[in-house]
Amino acid sequence: MEAGEPQDFISSFPDELALRILSYLDAKDILQVAQTCQRWRELAEDEGLWQGKCKVDRIDVARSRDPGSPADPWKSAYIRQHQINTNWRRGRFRSINLRLRHDDEVITCLEFDGSRILSSDSWKTIKVWSAVTGECLRTLVGHADIIFTMQMSSEIIISGSLDQTLKVWDAETGDCIHTLRGHSAGVECVHLCGKRAVSGSQDRTIRVWDIETGRCLHLLTGHRDFIKCVRYHGQRVVSFAYDSTVKIWDPESESCVRTLQGRADKTSSLESDGVHVVTVSDRTTIRVWDEATGRCIQTLTGYPFAISAVALAGNILVSGNADCTANVWDIKTGRCLHTLRGPAHMRSRLESVQLRRDCVIASAEDGTVTLWDWKSGAFLQNLALSHTKGPCSIQFQVSNTKLVCAVSKRSRVAFEPTKVVVLDFGADEKQQSERQNCPHFQAG
Incomplete structure (x- = not known):
């Protein structure tokens, strides 16, 4: 050599x-x-x-x-x-517009599993869409009133309606397998876990269902107002009601094992992953609870503005705030790792937040979706989803490669027709160029 x-x-x-x-x-x-x-x-x-x-x-x-x-x-x-x-x-994506049937269609609920999109509308129907092509694959008809809540697995879709029923649908054929009856008022929320589903209703009760047989297995009573949110991960049921209480239930014994917060705390939101329960009270205080013991393990305070949304992934918690910022917390230590801020012109209240790998995704009232790197706190992208003045409502769902957004302009009396768009970040460079032809989106 x-x-x-x-x-x-x-x-x-x-x-x-x-x-x-x-x-x-x-x-x-x-x-x-x-x-x-x-x-x-x-x-x-x-x-x-x-x-x-x-x-x-x-x-x-x-x-x-x-x-x-x-x-x-x-x-x-x-x-x-x-x-x-x-x-x-870098904000590189291909945009796909869903072809809604009616110009006046308002989306009441949105779900997404990576390849399929579920939307319920003001016409009391559910549509199943391809997230790849934007085509409507099938329409599910059967509910007699507005649909408030939906979830899906690879095999079934479950929906809850103001008509007091839940329906279990075959995800492939769209056939209704079961109609679940028992609630005496509208169904506000549902959570699917394996072969069971838990529903919360305006009748102040929670029901646990066997979705294979359509039979109600357990009835949980104790809340004093409409049930706003339920979570079920196989062992305990966690519920949050408009009476501002959060309860943990043993469904087998149909007993409430713990009430995490009383009425004086004014709980405004709930997040649960089966290990931790996160509650927001008095709009400015976050508490992290051990679901198994009911013990409060962290109280996160110190930020003066109202908290509008929270998202949890492992030990990382993100809170969206009314001053258009978001905070990243380590729930093990209770430390605030970063306060996420956008450009100077970003002044709208954050409505919802989600976590995707190392990104925080948040929607705001001005019709924008903002991305940050939660590890560094760096601002990444600001995607303008609506270019009309006035407040908007944005529902969004995220997967590894896609962001599905339903945007409704708010008027003084109602919501205006919804626009639903899929942003595909898994597209190649040629496909990404198609975003230039989409008038609804702009990265900043």
């Missing part, structure tokens, strides 16, 4: 040791060293090496594409996920 020529020291190592060395490099460096020689190229193609990279970055091969797409090898999955993340951060 001549002086000055690069030495290939890795080639003399056993594969196991060589791969261990390469595992300390980031993905960009691995791709660069693969160009050095044949031996390094072979090592850099090792699926075990890329599987380790995917594990560190929490990339699941089965989720690297939308549901229904074939699984990639680990290297391809890693590279594709990196491109998807870059598209989110």
